[in-house]
Amino acid sequence: MFRPARIPRLSQALVSRVSRVSHARGVAGTTPQLPQHALGSLPTSTSPITSKLHFFNSVMSGEKKIPTYRVIDGAGQPIEGAEVPEIDKALALKMYEHMVLLPIMDETLYNLQRQGRISFYITSFGEEAAVIGSGAALAPDDEVLAQYRESGALLFRGFTLDDIMNQCFGTYLDSSGKGKQMPAHYGSKKLHWHTISSPLATQIPQAAGVGYAIKRDPNRRGKNCAVVYFGEGAASEGDFHAGLALASTIPTPTLFIARNNGFAISTPSTEQFYGDGIASRGPGYGVHTIRVDGNDVLAVFAAVKEARRRCIDEGRAVLVETMTYRVGHHSTSDDSFAYRPRKEVEDRKRLDNPIVRFRLFLESRGWWSKEEETALVKRLRDEVNAAYKRAEKLPKPPVEEMFSEVYGGEMPWNLKEQREELKGLIKKYGQTWEPWKSELKKHKGEGKEFLE
Numbered sequence: 001m002f003r004p005a006r007i008p009r010l011s012q013a014l015v016s017r018v019s020r021v022s023h024a025r026g027v028a029g030t031t032p033q034l035p036q037h038a039l040g041s042l043p044t045s046t047s048p049i050t051s052k053l054h055f056f057n058s059v060m061s062g063e064k065k066i067p068t069y070r071v072i073d074g075a076g077q078p079i080e081g082a083e084v085p086e087i088d089k090a091l092a093l094k095m096y097e098h099m100v101l102l103p104i105m106d107e108t109l110y111n112l113q114r115q116g117r118i119s120f121y122i123t124s125f126g127e128e129a130a131v132i133g134s135g136a137a138l139a140p141d142d143e144v145l146a147q148y149r150e151s152g153a154l155l156f157r158g159f160t161l162d163d164i165m166n167q168c169f170g171t172y173l174d175s176s177g178k179g180k181q182m183p184a185h186y187g188s189k190k191l192h193w194h195t196i197s198s199p200l201a202t203q204i205p206q207a208a209g210v211g212y213a214i215k216r217d218p219n220r221r222g223k224n225c226a227v228v229y230f231g232e233g234a235a236s237e238g239d240f241h242a243g244l245a246l247a248s249t250i251p252t253p254t255l256f257i258a259r260n261n262g263f264a265i266s267t268p269s270t271e272q273f274y275g276d277g278i279a280s281r282g283p284g285y286g287v288h289t290i291r292v293d294g295n296d297v298l299a300v301f302a303a304v305k306e307a308r309r310r311c312i313d314e315g316r317a318v319l320v321e322t323m324t325y326r327v328g329h330h331s332t333s334d335d336s337f338a339y340r341p342r343k344e345v346e347d348r349k350r351l352d353n354p355i356v357r358f359r360l361f362l363e364s365r366g367w368w369s370k371e372e373e374t375a376l377v378k379r380l381r382d383e384v385n386a387a388y389k390r391a392e393k394l395p396k397p398p399v400e401e402m403f404s405e406v407y408g409g410e411m412p413w414n415l416k417e418q419r420e421e422l423k424g425l426i427k428k429y430g431q432t433w434e435p436w437k438s439e440l441k442k443h444k445g446e447g448k449e450f451l452e
């Protein structure tokens with residue numbers, strides 16, 4: 001109900017209180033107005049006092065947008081004023097090889113899924129520079145917590161094609177998770193790559209915790225950082241905010257790498273946020289921030305290298321937003337032409353291809369030739385094909401493995417009970433019921449470990 005009488009009464013009380021306080025401080029009434037710069041700030045903030053009634057909004061015209069850092073243009077030539085990062089031939093070629101390998105591997109695994117030979121796959125098409133340029137700028141023992149579209153950086157660290165294939169086919173040699181997770185959920189303790197999980201953004205606050213552990217470890221403080229990758233869609237999760245707030249208030253060497261590829265499945269980034277991308281959120285948390293052209297591998301490399309240096313030297317969080325375009329479908333469960341025109345995708349592939357851009361740079365330095373390109377593509381295709389054929393022949397893990405590692409210590413009684421129940425069922429039906437008979441054959445030991 002509207003009660004107009006209350007408003008004047010309240011206002012009156014406020015006015016008299018304000019004037020009492022002002023008189024006591026000697027700034028009102030007959031006291032001359034202090035010059036603006038001497039007005040200072042409030043005790044709980046360092047914000048200067050202003051007499052201007054002005055609202056800030058990073059998307060308003062006239063306000064500054066965060067620029068996008070770029071080093072080379074579409075022809076692989078340095079843009080005006082750009083400083084090409086120091087990079088020797090061996091490193092440049094290693095980066096390029098991985099940029100060529102990634103889509104070859106992706107195409108093969110994508111097709112294997114289409115043929116029903118693996119259950120799921122997710123490609124990195126179009127994001128080769130963002131993923132490999134950033135991965136190459138890290139130390140091999142920085143702790144990485146990834147989303148799922150960063151396998152290029154893992155390959156760069158030394159994850160082999162066999163490791164990839166064994167995970168995707170869920171063979172008994174799957175070192176990531178013994179066949180327990182969906183394809184593309186890689187992990188490697190040896191390579192400091194924390195195992196990927198499906199729930200988006202959960203790795204972001206975890207990374208702040210990993211950064212904290214590094215800071216507390218005298219052997220790693222000042223030497224390593226925690227690195228977390230996530231998409232612009234995942235950055236809408238509450239966990240993004242928890243992670244940034246944590247890493248900035250309890251300062252930790254945590255490097256946040258946002259891959260802004262324009263889409264979160266069918267949701268375009270224009271429907272994901274209204275502000276100036278992900279980068280604009282960094283300064284809000286007091287975090288050093290840079291936005292970079294994610295199709296320019298040299299810009300990504302230089303930005304992440306410097307971000308990492310600041311992160312470690314200052315022991316504080318840094319945010320890098322790489323701007324790319326997801327050229328592939330979201331995953332094998334998605335047909336992206338249902339929500340974006342095929343022509344838009346074809347145009348992007350043709351007009352701004354990160355691999356071609358870097359190849360032109362290498363050629364301009366005399367580091368690469370057409371013959372080398374042909375030989376490389378052939379070798380990588382052969383290696384990928386050989387690796388998937390090896391994995392496809394291997395049995396799946398022993399059936400018993402499904403009960404392992406639910407708990408870190410001893411297996412609890414109720415899990416043992418379930419294990420015994422399955423054992424009984426396999427004894428009874430394993431060799432008589434056709435669907436079980438054929439399924440058990442796929443596993444190492446064919447379920448016989450249950451019968452002994």
Ligand SMILES: Cc1ncc(C[n+]2csc(CCOP(=O)(O)OP(=O)(O)O)c2C)c(N)n1
Nearest residue numbers: 149198199200231232233234261263264265
């Ligand atoms: C908490 C949670 N919500 C929803 C999903 C379903 N999901 C999987 S991927 C995805 C889109 C993520 O987009 P983005 O973070 O931009 O990364 P991109 O796939 O573009 O690389 C969604 C909604 C999920 N896995 N976890």
